[in-house]
Amino acid sequence: MISERLLQAFNEQIEIESSASHGYLNLAIWCASNGFDGAAKFFFKQSDEEREHMLKLIHYVIEREGRPITAAKHGTDHSPAPVKDIFDVLHQFYANEQSVTAAVFKLLKTAEDDGDYNAVNFLQWYVKEQHEEENQARSLIEKANLIGKEGPYKYLIDEMVGKS
Template identity: 30%
Template sequence: MLNKKMYTTMNKHMNIELYSAYLYLSMSSHANAMGLKGAANWFMVQYQEEMVHFMKFYNYVNSQGAAVTLSVMSAPPSQYKSLLDMFEQTLKHEQFITNCINDLTDLALKEKDHASHIFLQWFITEQIEEEENDRDLIGKLKLVGDNGHGLLMLDAEMAARVFVPPPTTAA
């Protein structure tokens, strides 16, 4: 059972995960409008992953006997200067999410909520991967610069990304 403080904070974070999905869906649309179908695919896969993250929290909160409360969210940005700008914003957002997960984990330890602490470990590992992927793409985009051929090659690489759902767990 989640105590009130843990429930409130988890519920708030769950809504942040839902916003993340919304953000990446917007980025996918913008990349598509730029003619970068591979980047659009990359962000669509990211959207799907964020929905999985949201559902993990949703299922966990419900499994702890609490009701999920969804909140109103702001519209994500819909305009970006470049693909590099999109990935720099992506990294910044994922670093924010990492901080949120770390704060949740700290709260779980403080509240002696061992079940939530265990649940959050998956997200800690996931955030390491998220930030690394973003840094790798930012590095490649900086290397490519304004070279159209290089951008097309990178776009083709991003087109190959596929959504792989994580193994299902109890929560």
């Protein structure tokens, strides 16, 4: 059985993953509405992945005899952040992944403090996943910066993100 304190921490992470899914959905919509079809495809996929992360947490909490609470019950605001250009999209992606990583580490620390080694073991997958996600976001920004803002940069960046 999961402790009440750890249950609350898992529910916070469930909300964070749900919010990330909605955030990437909004980025996908912006990309699709502005001719970045490859980037839109990428962010629709990212949105689905974040939802899968949320569901994985929900199922784990249920297995541990806890009661997960979804973000909708908390009344989370999923309004899109303003987007200036494709570079801003990539920076929002990276900032969000950094934020999710910090939240995963906080949840892991709570599990360690509770001495819940089942949860510690379960969360190692999220630690690895966040390392990969941050690395991917940083790499996309670096490549976009190499492409620059001259000539056919919009097409090249869209193609690069779409292949990620």
